[in-house]
Amino acid sequence: MQNIPFRLLCQSDPNIQVGLNGRMDHGPLDTLAQRAKAARQFRKLTQTQVAQRAGVNQSDISKIERGDTLRPTGLLQIARAYECDPHWLDTGDGLPPWDQRGTLNASGIYQRTGDSNVRPGPLVRGSGRYPLISYVQAGEWTAIHDNFQPRDVEEWPVTHLNLGENGYVLRVNGDSMTAPGERWSFPHGMLLFVNPDKDPVPGQFVIVRRERDKEATFKKLIKIDGELFLEAINPAWPKRYIQLEPGDAWCGVVVDASFGNLP
Template identity: 40%
Template sequence: METIASRALAARKFAKMTQKQAEIASGVKQSSISKIERGDTSRSMSVLALARAYRADPNWLDTGDGPAPWDEVQIRPARDNAHEPPGPYRVTRTPPEGPAFAPQTPGTVPLISWELAGEWRGAESPPRPTLAERWIPCIAHHSAGTYALRVRGDSMTAPHGHLKSYPAGSIIFVDPQHTTPDDGERVIAKLDNDTSGEVTFKVYKEDAGRRWLLPLNPAHEPVRAAFTVLGTVIGKWEDED
């Protein structure tokens, strides 16, 4: 198709539009559309508006260069190609269905469930790929067996900006080889007398031989029952809103 007229007519027909419908969709007057299709005008600022209405490549409609609307989708290589594979580059609160990295990729850790965290033995029992929601990078220095958890509930959401806060949905990285935390460190712990095996995320507190677990949210009560530290939090990832 060597002329704008023939391309404009073919594109409109392919879009299954009358000239009147094209006028409504593009804002170009029907008389102008008719002139373009008759070849009474060789170039027009209306071509871009018509290309949008017809879902056609404006360069093709104007010059004939490029894919026609009925061609298969053609992806032109960029001039500066970084050779990056396609994928999501914006972290969202809803994780992708598949793993972000191949299981056990160096420098990554498994994002696991809270139930699994209660049974975790770190490097002694490396996770099967199917046990992790996905594998994500951990830039903090960490030992083998480190894992990630998605925070649930609001007990570790600080009421003001003077403390680190861990809102629901944020991700924490836990090193299970650090089981003797210092006062004030964030830990994952299991209550010794809780037969359900439930795991909790709190601030570790120690004073004069007494140990307890403190929530950052004052609406929740401290935990003063006997507990076992399963790991220390070494980092956090929080999505942008």
């Protein structure tokens, strides 16, 4: 995206002013309508351009900005069109796009502007926050994602990794993937950052929806005699190997794990 000086950006809109500190000074941003309009104007986009980026109708954007729609569908896609934090757009909590002081480069890295002695850091902004969902939701994620609302979950963990447009987070439940003393161990309560658009290969840790119980499970993908199996890496687990069956579906590859913000 082209870098536009703050003052030139704001000259065309009397509702957006630049303070002495060079930051954006807005009027009230208490409603979704106000935040959506402010984010669009900051990005110098028309309603039609936002609609095209988000895959919605221009009338949907117009209704949001008029305040006619309080729970719009496709809010995550609209937030991506604004390149802003979806949680901020929905609730007002978090950083607005003009407080993030940088742009995305071609590699998906957050490049700070006007700071030549600072090296580019990992992206921690709207697309670096992902919803913490349940294993039932994970199993249905491709079906429910388009209508998913940021307020549908309470936690949005942050990662420096790009999980793709449909990324999500799960919390480890149980001890099947705990392996004390081994290289990889995922204790109960650990956060899993999942890229559902990444193709799984044997040796990776994956989320798979089992057809028999309609719920996702977290396991290691392995190949035995040419057949794909799911492995519970806990050596004491009673049933460590589960063969994939017809109807089982990939829900993503785990690309990172952590306990989140430690005290």
